[in-house]
Amino acid sequence: MFDTESVTLLQKINRHSSDVTSCDFSKNYAVATGSSDKTVLVYEWRQSLGYVEAAYCPLRGHKYGVTCVRFSPSQPVLASSSIDGHTNVWCLRSGKCLQSLVQANGNGVRVIAYSTDGSLLVTAGEGGIFCLWSTSMNNYTLIRTVSGHDEESIQGASISPDNMIVVTGDVTGTYKLWSVSTLKDDECSNPLATVRDAHDLGINYLDFSSQYTIHISEEDGVTERCYLLASCGNDHWSGLWQVSITQVGKGNEAPILPSVPIPQLISKLCGHSSAISQGRISSQGDLLATASIDNTTRIWQISSGRCLKTLEGHTRYVTSCAFSEDQTMIITGSNDRATILWDLSGSLGLDSLLPSNPSNMASNYLVENIGERDESQSIQLLHKLxxxxxxxxSVHFSSSYLVSAGSDHKLVIRSWTSLGEVGDGCVIEEAHRYPIHQVEMCAKSGLLASCSLDGTAVLWDPETGMIKKSGWHVSGAGVRCVRFSPDSHIIAAGGDDDEVHVYRSDTCQKLATMKGGDGDGIMCLVLVYAVFDFLLTLI
Incomplete structure (x- = not known):
């Protein structure tokens, strides 16, 4: 919780020998910084000590200064870019460089950005070229190389939260929107929209909010998606833009209409006395942090456009900033070679317990060959519940809860920590009238979904054990599977009637009904984002 009256400087780190050019938070509180000294540092939280360097640091592999560092949202890896024209992918368990991605034109890389689900990476920079990479299948693969800015250096790039759009902005103050599904190599791609003079003296950074809205017209099959985009530049202000696209047809595979409305500037945030080097939106989408060469960082409330706090602690230009996943902290990097961690909650200290070891990041991504693993490590039974x-x-983990369900009609919700500690839990005796077949926690909203052979699916508040929404899915046959989409905006349920019903997770509005079985019922379904399509897989 952000408390404007209790913001304090938590820790100041001076480990680089030159400017700190970039910084980032991982989802589990690990910190990374990049510098003009050509190195990358990763920090882990140690109770009573604060942030300390990982044992394998510094990470050396760039020939010239590091321009950007970003943690993958889904894999235990860190990406770093440099003006040497390479983006390196580092293993957070060992510090090894797993892959070095070469920019198509060989020119310097100024900015990199992962998609929200971590399946895509965009790298952009000098020469007006950006590259889009797939991060799946244990390997980063170049999908497209686009020359879209007339050889002007690209300083800002971001991917929309549903993987539909890439936005790129250059030193002339122009930014462009690109459809991911229709991108073509070289100069063959046409942007969906071009905004010129977004910032008079050039764009320094662009960032999509993770929050967006979908409006669906059942009658004509038209879907409108609305996003929030933040921009900043050398003209001392930051902009909040409404970006909209329209599709005809159902699903992410539906084509985007060529006549995309020009993004609208809905808020102009003024307060810095000099150029703004970077702007980052918080994971919950309600705050914006801007770092400036006026030596300060400002935190803005997006809904009102009001500056909530100005952070003063650096003696030179502030180059970068990032929120922690839960918005309790913010990190800032500066040309004074320092990195500062700020406590936004007023409740943190060096004695606080944070699960910040990046090697503990949950992932099914194999970052090393099996033969390289330490076979002395073994699996241990921690608890028998x-x-x-x-x-x-069915069982399912979230970041805070372990949920189980069974044929006894019970839901058992237990709190747990990454250290393996499990609480007593809340037992819901008759959660359904018949056996419960599956449970799943939503990563973003924190809601719990359950489905049962009684023909229903229910949404629960795991904190209270109370029903949040029932009656939104009722079938004449048993419901055997219920799943959230990777971005948490969609929920789908299927079962013995061979049908899958797709809903908005926030309103439970039905979006589609699909016949998916061959008479044997649907036992499992998975919603994933592919590179160009939204896939729903039925088993």
């Missing part, structure tokens, strides 16, 4: 009186049919 016996609160069900019949078979356990």
């Amino acid at each position: 016996e609160q069900h009186s019949s078979s356990v049919n």
